[in-house]
Amino acid sequence: MPAQSPPKLRVGIIGAGPAGLAAAIEFAKLPFVETRIYEQARELREMGAGISLHHNTWRMLDRDLFRPVDGHLVQHRNGRTGELLLSTGQEDTPARYHQARTLRTVLQKALLRSVDRSRLRLSSRLIAIVETSTGALRLRFEDGHEDEVDLLVGADGIRSTVRKFAYPDYRLTYTGTTAYRALADASDILSIPGFPDANTFWHGPQNRLYTCNLRNNVYEIAARVRLTEDAAPVSWGQEASVEDFGARFKNFAPMLQRAIAKIKVVKTYALFNGPRLPRVVSHGSVALIGDASHPLAGEFGTGAGCAFEDAYVLTRAIRWAHDRGYHIRNGLDLFDQVRTPHYHAMYDILDGFARSSESRKKITSFDDTANQIMEDEWNNEISWLIVEDVWHQAWRAEDARRSVLDGDNDGEKVTRAESTSHL
Numbered sequence: 183m184p185a186q187s188p189p190k191l192r193v194g195i196i197g198a199g200p201a202g203l204a205a206a207i208e209f210a211k212l213p214f215v216e217t218r219i220y221e222q223a224r225e226l227r228e229m230g231a232g233i234s235l236h237h238n239t240w241r242m243l244d245r246d247l248f249r250p251v252d253g254h255l256v257q258h259r260n261g262r263t264g265e266l267l268l269s270t271g272q273e274d275t276p277a278r279y280h281q282a283r284t285l286r287t288v289l290q291k292a293l294l295r296s297v298d299r300s301r302l303r304l305s306s307r308l309i310a311i312v313e314t315s316t317g318a319l320r321l322r323f324e325d326g327h328e329d330e331v332d333l334l335v336g337a338d339g340i341r342s343t344v345r346k347f348a349y350p351d352y353r354l355t356y357t358g359t360t361a362y363r364a365l366a367d368a369s370d371i372l373s374i375p376g377f378p379d380a381n382t383f384w385h386g387p388q389n390r391l392y393t394c395n396l397r398n399n400v401y402e403i404a405a406r407v408r409l410t411e412d413a414a415p416v417s418w419g420q421e422a423s424v425e426d427f428g429a430r431f432k433n434f435a436p437m438l439q440r441a442i443a444k445i446k447v448v449k450t451y452a453l454f455n456g457p458r459l460p461r462v463v464s465h466g467s468v469a470l471i472g473d474a475s476h477p478l479a480g481e482f483g484t485g486a487g488c489a490f491e492d493a494y495v496l497t498r499a500i501r502w503a504h505d506r507g508y509h510i511r512n513g514l515d516l517f518d519q520v521r522t523p524h525y526h527a528m529y530d531i532l533d534g535f536a537r538s539s540e541s542r543k544k545i546t547s548f549d550d551t552a553n554q555i556m557e558d559e560w561n562n563e564i565s566w567l568i569v570e571d572v573w574h575q576a577w578r579a580e581d582a583r584r585s586v587l588d589g590d591n592d593g594e595k596v597t598r599a600e601s602t603s604h605l
């Protein structure tokens with residue numbers, strides 16, 4: 183009788199946002215894995231606003247879309263006078279990884295092209311997770327569907343159900359800021375005399391505007407507005423009025439008032455976040471990726487890139503454990519060693535921003551505040567780690583540590599030599 187092949191590792195991915203789709207693409211490359219993706223939505227739809235693809239996102243996505251024509255990364259302007267305060271270049275970044283901005287739907291479609299749709303189950307809202315006596319996880323969905331998996335990947339966003347299972351006491355809170363996301367016809371905006379066709383932040387003492395051409399005659403006008411808890415809309419993606427939006431920017435330049443008046447559609451999103459998680463894994467069988475792993479409110483504008491990096495490191499860490507005959511728990515620990523310090527470093531940066539925002543309250547003039555924001559938040563570029571390098575250092579260090587502990591077990595050495603080239 184032919185020898186039976188070992189059972190595949192059953193991986194359940196919850197959520198088909200950037201994190202879940204990236205994980206599905208990467209897990210599909212592992213021959214020892216059987217993946218299924220569960221998404222609560224009836225159809226895959228992203229909110230129709232923009233998303234920035236920074237150099238780290240490109241490193242992961244490696245696709246060609248579009249970028250600012252003059253190659254700038256982002257421009258910063260005084261919201262009242264329109265004065266250009268800073269225009270950062272990206273000379274140190276290879277041209278193919280220059281930042282781009284696109285409609286979220288474009289990114290989603292690009293990812294979906296590489297996903298095996300037969301593995302994706304829509305209208306599947308995860309409502310319960312139970313650990314079985316064998317360590318597997320039983321999943322129950324709202325429509326009655328059930329499944330059992332060996333590895334559960336929580337890619338279910340900031341309000342993650344998987345995170346509730348891993349960290350039942352974890353709580354999100356309103357940040358005091360609501361995002362406005364609006365779209366206008368690019369032809370209307372670019373006909374305003376002097377309006378820059380650029381990727382631009384417009385700074386003011388309280389609120390910040392962001393404008394960017396998304397091409398195909400779509401121009402994005404987004405904002406972060408301080409709103410007290412009682413004034414903030416509770417639900418996500420609520421229609422708002424152009425007048426309400428404009429009222430928040432009365433002290434901004436006339437050219438921006440004109441741009442706001444051209445808006446066709448505007449929605450608001452109350453922004454929530456939560457404290458840093460101690461670990462991005464739990465139970466020896468659960469991994470949190472994307473927003474589920476670092477519940478922030480788009481502060482760095484690089485959430486999709488972080489989600490891709492999580493998917494990259496997680497799949498390689500699972501392969502690392504599999505190739506050496508270790509339990510997946512060890513792969514999850516290695517994933518955690520790489521990602522948790524990264525997210526803690528992001529939270530440290532945000533703590534610094536909160537301190538400088540507090541000290542700016544003493545400044546009374548619009549222009550002085552805008553200049554101080556430049557000084558506090560934009561002068562020293564945050565140097566992002568290159569995740570591929572961090573990952574390679576981490577698994578080599580873990581191999582070295584284990585070979586000392588094991589006294590270099592012979593059988594393991596063979597597997598290790600065979601497998602290193604794939605990592």
Ligand SMILES: Cc1cc2nc3c(=O)[nH]c(=O)nc-3n(C[C@H](O)[C@H](O)[C@H](O)COP(=O)(O)OP(=O)(O)OC[C@H]3O[C@@H](n4cnc5c(N)ncnc54)[C@H](O)[C@@H]3O)c2cc1C
Nearest residue numbers: 197199200201222234308338339472473480483484485486
């Ligand atoms: C105002 C704002 C601006 C931002 N700007 C940028 C930017 O410019 N660039 C950038 O890279 N990032 C940006 N981000 C962050 C980015 O949107 C997120 O980091 C990114 O969407 C996270 O992807 P994700 O897959 O982890 O989560 P999500 O995109 O939230 O996807 C989670 C998915 O899980 C599904 N789901 C949730 N619960 C369940 C359940 N129980 N069962 C089944 N399915 C479930 C949801 O329906 C959803 O499809 C911004 C965020 C905000 C709020």
